Amino acid sequence: MGPPSKVLLSLADAPAEALAFIERLLQEPVVDPREPPRLEELKPQLREGKKPGWLWLGPGDEAIALLFDLGAPIGHRVRVLLGPGYRTRSACSGLLELLERAAAPLVALRFLGPGLDLPTAVEVLEPAGFRYLLRVDLERSLEDEVPEGAPEPGLVLREILPQDADRLAVLLDRAYSTDPYDRVMFQEKIDAVEDARASVTDLLAGRYGPWIAPASLVAERGGRFEATVFCVLNDGALVAELLVDPSCRRRGLGRLLLHAAMRRLRAAGHPRVRLVYTGPNRPARELYASLGFAPPDPPEIGGEWVHVGRLGHPEIEQELLTASVPRPGGSPARRAAP
Numbered sequence: 580m581g582p583p584s585k586v587l588l589s590l591a592d593a594p595a596e597a598l599a600f601i602e603r604l605l606q607e608p609v610v611d612p613r614e615p616p617r618l619e620e621l622k623p624q625l626r627e628g629k630k631p632g633w634l635w636l637g638p639g640d641e642a643i644a645l646l647f648d649l650g651a652p653i654g655h656r657v658r659v660l661l662g663p664g665y666r667t668r669s670a671c672s673g674l675l676e677l678l679e680r681a682a683a684p685l686v687a688l689r690f691l692g693p694g695l696d697l698p699t700a701v702e703v704l705e706p707a708g709f710r711y712l713l714r715v716d717l718e719r720s721l722e723d724e725v726p727e728g729a730p731e732p733g734l735v736l737r738e739i740l741p742q743d744a745d746r747l748a749v750l751l752d753r754a755y756s757t758d759p760y761d762r763v764m765f766q767e768k769i770d771a772v773e774d775a776r777a778s779v780t781d782l783l784a785g786r787y788g789p790w791i792a793p794a795s796l797v798a799e800r801g802g803r804f805e806a807t808v809f810c811v812l813n814d815g816a817l818v819a820e821l822l823v824d825p826s827c828r829r830r831g832l833g834r835l836l837l838h839a840a841m842r843r844l845r846a847a848g849h850p851r852v853r854l855v856y857t858g859p860n861r862p863a864r865e866l867y868a869s870l871g872f873a874p875p876d877p878p879e880i881g882g883e884w885v886h887v888g889r890l891g892h893p894e895i896e897q898e899l900l901t902a903s904v905p906r907p908g909g910s911p912a913r914r915a916a917p
Contacts, residue, residue, distance in 0.1 A: 583643055583665060583673055587633040587681050590625065590645070597625045597634055600642035600662065604692065607663065614692055632657070633681065635674065637665070644674065651767035654686035654889060659694070666695050671703045688884040700884065709884040710899035712764055713858030716881075717872035721816075721845040721852060728835040730798070736839055739795045739807065744783060747797070748776040750804045754822040760857040763890045764883065782820065788813035794843040798832055806832040808840045810852075816844045818854035821863075833866055858882075859898070 590597055601618050624630040635644035643665045647658040657678060661670070678685050688709065690700070701711070730736050739747070752775035755762040768774040783790065788811035798806040805827040809820040818840065823832050844852055854872065856863045887896050 582638060583670060584636045584638060584640070585673070585677060586636040586640075587646070587677055588636065590630050590632045590634055590647075591628040593634045593642075594625055594628050596642045597630075597645060598622060600634070600645060600660075601625065603662065604660065607693065618692070635677070637662075643670075646674075646678070648682060650682075651686075653767050653769055654684040654886075655682035656687040656689075656883075657682055657685065658689050658691055660691050661694060663693075666693065666699075668699050668702055671695055671699060675703060675707060684886075684889050686886050686889050689881070704884050705900070708886050708888055708896075710887050710896055711882050712760060712885055712899065713882045714764070714855055715858060715864075716853060716855050716875060717867050718851050718853045718875050719841070719870065719872045721841060721849055725841040725845055726838055727842060728831070728838045730835060731830070733800055734805070735799045736796055736836070737799065738792055739797050739809065741783060743797060743804075744776075744779050746804045747807060748772070748779045750807060750822055750824060751775040751778060751820070753824050757825050758860060759892050759895050760859045763885050763887055763892050763895075764857055766890050769891050782809055782811070785811070787811050787819050788817060791816060791844070791847075793847060794840040796836055796839055798836060806836055808833075808836040810840055810844065814853065816849040816852045818852060821854070834870065837866075837870055 588596070601621060605615055605618055621630065630647055631650065632645065632647040634642050635646060637643040643662045645660040647660075649656040649658065655678075659674070661674075675688075678688075688704070697711075704711075752771055755771070755775070762771075762774075765778065766774055767777055781787070791810040791812060794808070794810040794816070796808050797804050804824070806823040807820065808818060808822075811817050811819045813819075818837070821833055821837065841852055854867065856867060887893060887899065
């Protein structure tokens with residue numbers, strides 16, 4: 580097996596080669612039973628040439644990786660499916676060199692499927708300025724009755740309306756001002772206010788799944804939004820956002836809204852609810868655990884390599900160097916900064 584070529588083909592120009600690559604991946608031993616269905620879901624998009632990105636060619640012009648481009652105004656976020664034999668340090672270095680030219684500015688990388696083991700990725704990506712952000716899926720059964728909380732006097736809980744977009748954007752910007760980890764995970768614009776408006780617009784437009792209106796709520800006092808929960812349909816019910824204004828925290832608003840949303844989801848017949856949190860967000864992790872959320876079986880632990888400097892957040896680089904990262908087997912490990 581020779582060194583990979585320095586050729587990236589547009590997926591739109593090579594649908595047959597991309598589909599053949601997916602078929603080869605499907606012949607690999609299954610480590611996670613969720614992987615084959617996800618690969619199958621890619622086929623129609625590849626067949627129709629609707630998936631933006633590139634095909635990386637090997638020494639014999641065979642496909643050795645698929646690269647999906649989630650381009651945004653701030654830069655390119657790329658998802659990578661590596662073929663067997665190319666999940667190595669040298670291949671990753673060569674791929675990064677290619678992407679730094681083809682997808683400049685490159686702001687995030689995520690390895691899908693069998694992917695690249697974490698120690699190898701650390702060797703290649705950290706010196707290039709990328710930092711690892713862990714994302715953990717949690718879920719909770721809705722079969723049992725969910726407690727009902729009582730809002731504080733003067734606090735109104737109601738369903739979100741389309742005309743709430745501007746006030747929701749203000750709340751999102753304020754909430755993310757103390758949570759740079761979630762901000763860089765989804766950031767598409769350098770200006771924080773513009774980015775918040777775009778995020779709310781995407782949520783309301785169904786970018787992350789159809790909006791579940793009865794379970795998408797806002798806590799309002801005197802016309803000011805203090806907290807919100809937003810639920811969408813994405814592999815079942817998903818809590819896409821839970822936001823609390825920093826000045827209103829430690830009053831139980833997140834718990835109150837999650838309980839209310841879960842009660843409504845249960846009444847609508849949803850058997851479970853999912854959410855995802857970013858690893859360094861300890862308060863969120865503790866809240867979700869206290870509400871009965873736990874990792875699925877098998878656990879869904881993923882991560883994204885983000886270039887926090889290019890995203891305008893160099894202040895968290897050192898924090899992420901010392902953050903918890905999963906071992907290749909999935910269990911967390913504390914890694915000291917070099």
